Amino acid sequence: MNTDDILAKSASHGGELSLEDHTRHVMEAAVAVARATGHDERLAMLGAALHDLGKAHPAFQSKLRAMKTVQASNTILHRHELSSLGFLPLVDRSDWPAIIDMVVAHHKPMHQPNDMFGKGILDLEDRSHTWQQDHLAGWDAWAPGALAVLEKLGVATHPIPRAEAETAIQFAVQHCETKRKGWSAWRGVLQAADHFASALQHDAVGQLPTLFDAPDLSFFNRTAPLYPLSLEGADQPQQHTLIVAPTGAGKTDYLLRRCRGRVFYTLPFQASINSMFRRMLAANTGGHVRLQHAISQLVEERGAVEKQLQSLVGASVKVLTPHQLAAVVFGTPGYEAVILDVRGADIILDEVHTYAAQAQSMVLEIVAALARLGCRIHIGTATMPSVLYQELLRRLGGPAAVAEVALPAETLRQFDRHAVHKIARDPENPAAWPEEADDILAAALAAGEKVLVICNTVQGAQQRYKQLRRQFPEIKRLLLHSRFKRGDRAEREQRLEQDFNDPAKPGPCLVVSTQVVEVSLDISFDRMLTEAAPLDALVQRFGRVNRRRTTETIGKLKPVHVLEPAPSCLPYDRAIVQASFAQLPEHGQGLPEQELQARIDIVYPALEVSNISTHVIWDGDRCRLRELCNNARSVLVDVLDIESTACILEADRQAYLDAKWEARTMLEIPVSWRSMYAHKTKYERLEVGNMPFVVPGNEDYEELGLQFEDHDSFL
Structure with a gap:
């Protein structure tokens, strides 16, 4: 039998691929994942060898070729992984439990409660009297082809009578019925390997040798007096880190210096993770440096292999949002593979204060879950309410487990760099942009300044940009928000950093943005006009002005102008915005860094988070889910409203x-x-x-x- 004719994938699913080639790729990946995660490589290889053999079933082959001639494809519900269970007699009976865990649920959970259309093995067992016979239909005709695939892959085989295949499937049903609460590492191994091999296909083997290498972070050992954290030691014995320090103090380098293994660097916004990804590439850390979000393939012109690697297991450094780690909290599909990927790694959570109540709750649960998984967690921010700080400290295990880092008051005074001006609104028309703001902007541009205008909504930013375009048609300008084509958005972020932010290209220039510029974009303007927002968000926005520190700029203030809160403060809570505005100095007074904590604590006297405990899969160290099961992705959507x-x-x-x-x-x-x-x-x-x-x-x-x-x- 020509095994090349037995397909694993069609042209519409990433390119036509034979079952032999796909199985080889998954076997290689499974061995690498098992080696990296401390699992039996022999068992991983056997599970990968058997996991897709059921694709040789004529129902699957006819579906793949979109043929209508084989009646089985029209009369049965076929799950290829369940047909694969018929090949268990090829391995020792003692290996069956681990291999079943790998094979039976690598696509669908074994059971989907409250789903009358569930396709897991126990779902079919509950509602169909013929599913086992259907999945072995024509066994004597198609099983030899699957065995021939294994022979070509170097796996010893022998003929399997149909009765033995039926016994194997019945054993698998009984094995699944005995499953209790917990999570299956073996399911994670196979899912990680299958996903990796499916994405890279023939390129997979070349990526495996360095896939789990720790990065070389020596680049970040650099020191400079203007970055005081670069002069501080990062070798504290505590496992975790909590640091609150002003923008420009060297926080990013310090967090990376605290890392000892593979690094997951999380940030809240697309623009900030794009920027951080470029910084990590420039640091020459070795190994894989990967960006993980929906548009990562648009950030850089990289090779096809790197583009496909974006959401896969492994990588020396991953730059991502915390939502990509949320599976370990909510038990959504693939959560076992995510656990294996992050377990024991260094996790950096940067700018954790920026999340709304639901997402903040998720971040707190992620911190607790990752700590249980033996991760080293490093949390940094420019601003953080004391109530949030104390809650994070508690979840990390308290002072004995956490290196707490802060700058002394004398050093903080060197970061005073903003003169704050409040702009009143017209009582007769409080929603309108104040005339005073227009006058300030006109004078600044006439003086050749680089000016940043920040609005709280996309629609507001568009309206403001249109008006300023009419007022200043000759001024170089840029509008940045989320509602651009994904490719255009990435290009605008680069223009912002490389053109408008270039010291060699003097002003005047004008950038209008939403708060997508708040975090981790390395840009420095001469002046800012911003709508009122929560105090912690305002401090982040202020960090885009007078950002470059030199011996000449220390102690010199540049202006930031904050508009009085409008009748609508969407998307923020108006009470928080008003309380924040009240905490700002005015008439050009400075905003001392050493006073920020007290002012923020007045705005945030209590921790405002949502109760999502009923959706979290962990009860202490115990997983509440049944093994080989998972929650639907909709749980994440429903809880976080994302x-x-x-x-x-x-x-x-x-x-x-x-x-x-x-x-x-x-x-x-x-x-x-x-x-x-x-x-x-x-x-x-x-x-x-x-x-x-x-x-x-x-x-x-x-x-x-x-x-x-x-x-x-x-x-």
Whole structure:
């Protein structure tokens, strides 16, 4: 039998691939994952060898080829992994439990409670009397082909009578029925290997030798008097780190100096992780440096292999948002592989104060879960309410487990760099942009300054930009927010850092943005005008002004202007915004760094987080889920209210239909589902890709981004 004719994947799923080739790739990856995570390499190899053999079943092959001639494909529900269980007699009976864990649920959980359409092994056992016979239908005809694949892969085989295959499947059912609460590391091993091999296919083997190498972080041992944390030792014996220090104090380098192994560097916003990824590449850390979010392939022109690696197990350094780690808290699909990936690694949580109540709750639960998994957790921020600090300290195990780092008052005084001015609104028209703000802006641009204007919503930023474009048509300008095509957004971030921020290119210039610029973008403006926001967010925004520290700039203040809170402070709580505005100095007075903590604690006297404990899968060290099961992805969406959708411009409709996945991604404009809900019946929705809505008009997109009437959105 020609094993090349037995396919594992079709052309529409990443390229036609034989079962022999795919199985070889997964076996190689499984051995590497097992070696890195301390599991039996022999068992991992056997599980990988058997995991997809059921794809030789004619029902799967006919479906893959979209043929209608084989009746089995039209009359049965076929799960190829369940057919694969018939090959268990090839291995020793003592190996069956681990191999079943790898094979039976590497795609679907073994049971999906409250789902009448569940496709797990126990779901089928409950509702079908014929599923076992269906999955072994025609056994004598197709099993030899699967055995021939194994022979070519160097795995010893022998003929398996159908009766033995039936006994193996019945054993697997009984094994699954005895499962109790917990999580299966073996399921994680196979899922990680299968995902990795499926993404890279023939390139997988070349990536494996260095996949789990620790990075070389020696670059970050640099010292400079202007960065006081670079002069502090980072060899404290405590496992974890908590650091609060001003922007520009060397916090990023210090957090990385505290790391000892593989690094997961988390940040809250797309722009900030894009910037950090570029910084890590420039540091020449060796091994894989990977970016993990929906548009990572658009940040740099990298090779195809690196683009596919973005969401896979392994990497010396990963730069990502905490949402990519949320699976370990909520038990969503693939959470076992994520646990294996992060266990024992160094996790940096940068700027943890920026998350809203639901996401802040998630971050706190992530901290607790990662601590249980033996991770070294390093938390840094420029501002943090004391109540949040104390809660993080508690979850990390208290002072005995945490190196607490802060700068002395004398050093903090060197970071006083902003003169704060408050701008009153017109009582007769409090929603309007104040005339005083326009006058300040005109004078600043006339003086050749680089000015940053920050609005709290996308719609507000677009309106402000249009007005300033009319007022200052000759001034170099840029608008930055989330509603640009993903490819355009990445290009604008680079322009912001490399053009508008270049000291060799003097002003005047004008950038209008939402708060996507708040965190980790290394930009420095001469002046800022910003809408009122929570105090911790304002401090982050102020950090984009007078950011470059030299011996000449220390002690010199540059102006930041804060508009009085408007009637609507969306997306923020108005009471918090008003309390924050009251804590700001005025009339050009400085905002002393050493007073920030006291002012923030007045604004945030209590910790405002949501109770998500009913959705968390951990009860102390015990997993509440049943082994080989997981929660649906909707749990993460429901708890965090982070569901989003995609739009495309009507002008891009045909290009999107004709493009492959990666090109489609570049055309997409992410929009929150909450913002899109009111328009969902107005626009055509495509049935391909990420099913984007097609938005007409937008002739001014190139400057303004996507526009339609919708609810305020702040990202």
